[in-house]
Amino acid sequence: MSQTRILALVGSLRAASVNRRLAEAAAQTAPEGGEVTIYEGLGDIPFYNEDIDVPGSVPAAAQALRDAVAAADGLLVVTPEYNGTLSAVLKNAIDWASRPYGAGAIKGKSSAVVSASISPNAAQWAHGDAVKALGVAGARVVESAHLHFGVVGERFGAVHPREDAQALTELAATVRELVGAARGELASV
DSSP states (O other), X not given: OOOEEEEEEESOOOTTOHHHHHHHHHHHTOOTTEEEEEOOOGGGSOOOOTTTOOTTOOOHHHHHHHHHHHHOSEEEEEEOOXXXXXXXXXXXXXXXXXXXXXXXXXXXOEEEEEEEOSSTTTTHHXXXXXXXXXXXXXXXXXXXXXXXXXXXXXXXXXXOGGGOHHHHHHHHHHHHHHHHHHTTOSSOO
């Protein structure tokens, strides 16, 4: 069986963000035959603008994202909640990956969302907005793979999520579901 590649898109650009650390922990939980790679460079991509999305002259950073999404078998979107919604950097990545309309690299990709915030709400508004944006963009959203983490400042303030057995178990289940969906092993998504 070939390796199933999951590309993680992290909606926080801060190097030590909890969302980044959750993606790192998720990467270590990949099942046999699966791998999770965190995409680097979301902060380098210009805001989506049809005037610069011209065949043959797409900005290099945007084209690199499209190529990475196209090469992946699935997407793991890890989102913080900024002012009650997903971050602009994450929405921008989804926008670039969804173009050209109807044929973007994201079309048909099995995708799951992990959300995390300092509030007990667990970034569920951002989560819902990420699910909506992915679905409208044409991704195959794997609802059974979704995961929410609340009060992350308290829970992960002193420890990396990879040191939290429950977080690792939950992340492993999410990644396993997503890998299975990307392999076509789930009956419905």
